[in-house]
Amino acid sequence: MKLLVIGGGGREHALAWKLSQSPRIHKVYVAPGNAGTALEHGIENISLTEIPELIEFAKKEEIFITIVGPEIPLAAGIVDAFQAANLKIFGPTQQAAQLETSKVFAKEFMQRHNIPTATYKSFTDPVLAHQYIDQSVTPLVIKADGLAAGKGVIVAQTNEQAHSAVNNILVDKNYGNAGSEIIIEEFLRGIEVSFIVMTDGQHILPLATSQDHKRLQDGELGPNTGGMGAYSPTPFISPGLHAKIMHDIVTPVITGMKKEGINYRGFLYAGLMVTAKNEAKVLEFNCRLGDPETQPIMLRLKSDLFTLIEHAVNGSLNEVDIEWDRRAALCVVMAAHGYPENPRKNDVIQGLSDLIDEQNDTDNFHIFHSGTLAGGKNGEEILTAGGRVLCVTTLGENVKIAQQHVYKLIEKIHFNGYQIRRDIGYQGINYQRKN
Ligand code: AMP
Ligand code: GLY
16 A cells, blocks of 8 residues: 655654555655655655645555645645545644644633633734733743744743734734734743644544753753754653543543534644643644654654554544553754754755664664755765754663764764754653652
């Protein structure tokens, strides 16, 4: 059978790599993929991006199931379009994806279904927003309603910063339509974790827990990014808290959607703040897997991912179990010079070919590509082609060992101006040390 994965980042590389290991799958197409997916056995890139041409391709190639990686095609209604063409696809519909594509929708939905989250107010009028800020205590979090490529959230430490965020979004319209409405919410303190599940609209299968590192620099400094590294599992979700998150957050989302006439089928990602009282509150929902969380999660997944997705598409997710490698997995993103503001392209990446031979002989690391492109002399070089370039992912007996392994591998890879964090997993490692 053949599958199609939509997207071209590290998350899609990891998904396609895992799917290609299924004994029932002989080809995984990735649209558009990257230089890393191009090198994998059983995976082939196709340079299509438009929904109608993807539908035509899926029909012609008799793709069994299409799996959607990023939010943009989900927001554009790729799932609705494939379903209308009688093609099997795994991901939420455009309506269901509003949980990610509209923060106002997500907040109102959480209120309707009593899902714990920061208190908030929404505004379209800047005058009212400014008045609200003057009556509130900072820090405050200002969020543009729509998709803003991870840049739509401003944590304002002072009133001035909050006012200027409002002006930036509502008055100067620097986020376009994504910023025609904002929410201003309470600042939550605690530890941020990622809780991702797959669901067929009725049954819910939680994936392994993880923790992402969103700031560019060590110690949570510098600008927010798409994620500079992640590890799985995180010790900050105890079995008790896990059960509470399933009961108070994830289940109410799926049943709430159903009550509102929406069948939520796909991956669901809850970004959570675990407070000092060991309570979890929702920071955001994503209607897809996380990037880079997917990379360590896929390295730990022992079950056949294709079988899980097949059951999810058929509504029988209750019939399958999911099995994980008991080891920890950790990934560090190597980002381009200038990321996140202005990533430089076309830097030559060195050191990958020796590591590819090595990774094929072991199950304990994999280098997933994000923004890479084959090019240079005779097309034999691998060049940087995006903000996040590589995601070096390892397994280890614990988080510390997995971390040491990643940084050893990174020493063998080079491209000009690369940026990495040196402390990925530090909270998990500190927790291990103390417990
Ligand atoms: P979001 O895209 O909503 O996850 O926001 C991006 C980042 O901003 C999150 O990963 C958090 O680090 C931070 N953030 C968002 N909302 C809050 C909040 N209410 N309190 C504290 N930090 C927040
Ligand atoms: N790693 C955060 C995200 O995928 O949104």
